[in-house]
Amino acid sequence: MHPSVRIRPDIAKMEGYTFISGPYDVMSQKIGVPADQIIKLDTNENLYGMTPEALAALDDLREQGHIYPDVESRHLRALLADYLGVGAEHILVGAGADELIDLTLRLFLEPNDTILNCPPTFTMYTLVARWIGNCRVVDVPRFMDFSLNIDAIEQAAHATHAKLLFLCSPNNPDGGLLKAEELDRLLQLPLVVVLDEAYIEFSDSQSFASRIPDTPNLIILRTFSKWAGMAGLRIGYGIYPLDIITHLWKIKHPFNVNIAADLAAQATLNAFPQATLQKIIGERERMRHALAQIPYLTPLPSQGNFVLCRVHGLSTVALKAALDARGILIRNYPNKPGLADCVRISIGKPEHTHALIHALVEIGEGH
Ligand SMILES: Cc1ncc(COP(=O)(O)O)c(C=O)c1O
Known part of the structure; x- marks a missing residue:
């Protein structure tokens, strides 16, 4: 070269x-x-x-496509706040949950920092960490039945001083759920738990989103790609404690959410499928x-x-x-x-x- x-x-x-x-x-x-x-x-x-309402919403693009989208996704965040029962000030919208994974990692990782990962699970957590570089991914494998090895996570957290722990519930690829008592134990650790709930709408379990305002070290990631049938439009969001989201706003690309995705997501929430x-x-x-x-x-x-x-x-x-x-x-x-x-x-x-x-x-x- x-x-x-x-x-x-x-x-x-x-x-x-x-x-x-x-x-x-x-x-x-x-x-x-x-x-x-x-x-x-x-x-x-x-x-x-996509829902018929989301498809119809794309017609509005004819009038709005030439104008930059709202940097703060205000309308969508207000609807999400109602949907989740969490204040809009806790919500940041991005180009798919993938962008929120990227932003979250970039907010925390400094050279030589460690994150904990519990494979088998979604690969983007470690892939993006590697792209960012100069950080260490420590794997704490799940048991054969895909349940988490909580004791081993605790040990690894203390041994490595990891900053972030990535969890996924329902977990991709097995579809198993994180139990409330497991989360409670893991939130005692000196790190931030990033919980990916991309598939939570398909489960018979409640999201942990309502805990965010009172939990300083929990982040939840969600998406419109799966339940809302909008994978191609690229829109997801994260729910963050105020002390974290304040800083995320500083590093988010201003126009990360395209207007088609924003309008379609609003229409989907207004006529929930x-x-x-x-x-x-x-x-x-x-x-x-x-x-x-x-x-x-x-x-x-x-x-x-x-x-x-x-x-x-x-x-x-x-x-x-x-x-x-x-x-x-x-x-x-x-x-x-x-x-x-x-x-x-x-x-x-x-x-x-x-x-x-x-x-x-x-x-x-x-x-
Ligand atoms: C667990 C999990 N999180 C996040 C994503 C990515 O979501 P998005 O399409 O919103 O980037 C996927 C997609 O397969 C996934 O399986």
């Missing part, structure tokens, strides 16, 4: 991350199945799509029972819009390839510790479950 070009050495050496999925046309190229025949159950999207959510939750239970009938799969109970299955007597690579060939996309993890024998299947519509189960039976017969 030219001596004037001094890329950060850690990034120069870093392996690029390969995102496994993409929109229908990209996946069509990849698996050789026409885009309109693909059943996309690999990235926990909401296959019912409860019926669609109930359909997805019902379908999750129906799909899990159907998956349990497949001899080579053991599905786990889940509180998200996905089900994780252990696969027996067949590699997940072979299973994914066989489903790809039939146009059905699921997620496998051949290189991830603790997940090599697992596949994660997102919840679609009843006809998607039907096609999936049919394909799984066929694959089993041919095996």
Whole structure:
């Protein structure tokens, strides 16, 4: 490289991350199945799509698209405050929960700081930490049943003086919930707990958001990508104690939330798609029972819009390839510790479950 070009050495050496999925046309190229025949159950999207109200709201763009969005997302934050029962002053909106992960890490991390991560879980926490650089990620693996090893987290927190602990509930990829007594114990630690509730709308458990005003070391991240069917518009939010959010405002890109996402999110909250959510939750239970009938799969109970299955007597690579060939996309993890024998299947519509189960039976017969 030219001596004037001094890329950060850690990034120069870093392996690029390969995102496994993409929109229908990209996946069509990849698996050789026409885009309109693909059943996309690999990235926990909401296959019912955006609400009719959100779609209608996008019409307003014709009048507003040439004006910068509100730096403070005032209308949306007021609606979110009602939805969550937490004051708008605690809420910061961003381009997906991913941006809030990034902002939160950038607010806290100095060179040589440590964060705690509890894999298997969502990868963005450690990925973004690595991008920021000069920090240490200490993994405290979950048990085989994906529950947290609270004793080990406590030990690691004290041993490393970690600044942040990332948790996810329902956890991606297994769909298990964080218990209130676990959170209570972890909040006693000398660190900030960042709790990702991207899938909480699909669960029968309450969000911990209402605790924020009285809990100085808890942050909660949420998104419109999953329940609201808005993954493509990129909008999420964080709920923060006042002592933290004050400083986040200083480092947020002013126009991080595009106006289309902002308007669509407002419209979604104004006409909450409860019926669609109930359909997805019902379908999750129906799909899990159907998956349990497949001899080579053991599905786990889940509180998200996905089900994780252990696969027996067949590699997940072979299973994914066989489903790809039939146009059905699921997620496998051949290189991830603790997940090599697992596949994660997102919840679609009843006809998607039907096609999936049919394909799984066929694959089993041919095996
Ligand atoms: C646990 C979890 N958090 C956050 C995200 C990202 O959300 P967003 O699309 O709002 O960036 C995902 C997406 O897969 C996720 O699984």
